[in-house]
Amino acid sequence: MVNYNSITLPLHSGNPPTYLIRRMTKLAGCITKVIIDDKGTLEFMKKLSDPLWFQAFGCVLGFDWHSSGLTTVVMAVLKQSLSVESHGIAIAGGKGKKAKGTLGEIQNICNHEFNLTEDKIQTLIYASKMCAKVDNCAIQDFYALYHHNIIFDGCGNWSVVQQGMNTSTNTSRRYHWFSKWLKNGYVLEPHSGLIGDANFGNKVLDMTNRNSIENQKTSLDLVNDHQNLANIYDSLSKISTRRKDMSIDNWINQPVINNNLFRLPEFSDPASDLHYYMPRKIDWNLMRKIYDIHPSTYEEFLSIPGVGPSTIRAVSLIAELIFGSKTSWNDPVKFTFAHGGKDGVPFFIDKSNYDESTRLLQSCIEGAEISREERVSSLKKLTEFNHRMFNQENKDYQSCNPNLGKNS
Known part of the structure; x- marks a missing residue:
């Protein structure tokens, strides 16, 4: 059928x-x-x-x-x-x-x-x-x-x-x-x-969905933040240390699973283990480059050479988990x-x-x-x-x- x-x-x-x-x-x-x-x-x-x-x-x-x-x-x-x-x-x-x-x-x-x-x-x-x-x-x-x-x-x-x-x-x-x-x-x-x-069976991150507009705006604010990279790094530290036994170094060094995406147990959606997987690593040189370019729209941010799935996902998750800017997890x-x-x-x-x-x-x-x-x-x-x-x-x-x- x-x-x-x-x-x-x-x-x-x-x-x-x-x-x-x-x-x-x-x-x-x-x-x-x-x-x-x-x-x-x-x-x-x-x-x-x-x-x-x-x-x-x-x-x-x-x-x-x-x-x-x-x-x-x-x-x-x-x-x-x-x-x-x-x-x-x-x-x-x-x-x-x-x-x-x-x-x-x-x-x-x-x-x-x-x-x-x-x-x-x-x-x-x-x-x-x-x-x-x-x-x-x-x-x-x-x-x-x-x-x-x-x-x-x-x-x-x-x-x-x-x-x-x-x-x-x-x-x-x-x-x-x-x-x-x-x-x-x-x-x-x-x-x-x-x-x-x-x-x-999986949660699909869709940053093009209308329900992701708020998250797009927050993501753009994050990469253009006047405190440069400190705010993003600090946000990652907050996410990774919600559990006392889990530091940022610990989850960065975890085994690679599911297309280089990593799970934060304290934020995982019980209905889907793929909801809040964090990228394995963040390219901080790229983050500095993005800040120097200072993109004015989310499309411009996405178009920057080197901005790939890990960067998009990491910034999006920070925007959602730290600042409450929801995004769409529905398969388009x-x-x-x-x-x-x-x-x-x-x-x-x-x-x-x-x-x-x-x-x-x-x-x-x-x-x-x-x-x-x-x-x-x-x-x-x-x-x-x-x-x-x-x-x-x-x-x-x-x-x-x-x-x-x-x-x-």
Whole structure:
């Protein structure tokens, strides 16, 4: 049974066969061209930023409906099949080492393919860096990014698709971004959607949640404190010495567990041992650098080179435990689907809205310059995906929720 709030994406090893890649490349190019010719590049990037539409698109191209490889291969196929000349869109980045070359690719594409101003080029570079920084540091969900793509057009519009891996559960999680969605910047509920397996047993630090705004402000005050580093160090000492037998040196030297995060027993939430884990160590040279920069916003603080998960978590915990500035410990993957969730969070599934997305894919397949066999196969896969996502789940849920499909 499918849960709209979370979908398990198991990690799959190996490579798809060559014949499948050829088919996917051709079909992806044809479908994309139909969408762009009819609705423009912005609409295509908007669709890519919808996690369920992306999932359906991958299934149409020939992938298992919930495979982790769907993300990496679909983006690699799109990068290979799309061109600025034919589609008006470029893609930078990729999996592993290719992700590290994203910024250079953006610069190269903008210089040779698009006539973008230097300001727009720097905006794209900043977007690529900040999307990765937020999902690696501001959201600490135990998924480490290993794949990153930014898709952009000649007007500077962009969409980001990136994926993280959790080796302990052998699952992945995909993060979607869209430039038109960023009305409140990069640190206030910026995603267009997330898809993956929710960490129901763990507390996830989410500094982008609205409930973390107070903690953001206090964290910023801490790193800009006029007493420089003394206040932070003193606060850490207070936290670590609440128990007479536990000094700061003791907990710094404890064994590494759970991704280099450490537990303070006196502050642990009984419902979750991961709630108040402190980082193993604090980079005091970095703290001095932050103070010298004197960031004016939380986003600027996050963007400083060297500011990683440990720094974000340590300052956040000090803000909460010493100064009472609450933050969100809810996994964001449960609340960020563009089409809603079956439990009414943030609203009930808008079936008509998703039907429209499905119809768009269907019309693109029917209008694409492909063989009849390819068309039939793609439509069949789309039908199978829709059946998995809606039919059985809706039958079970409709009996006790007659208002399913209405916004709450």
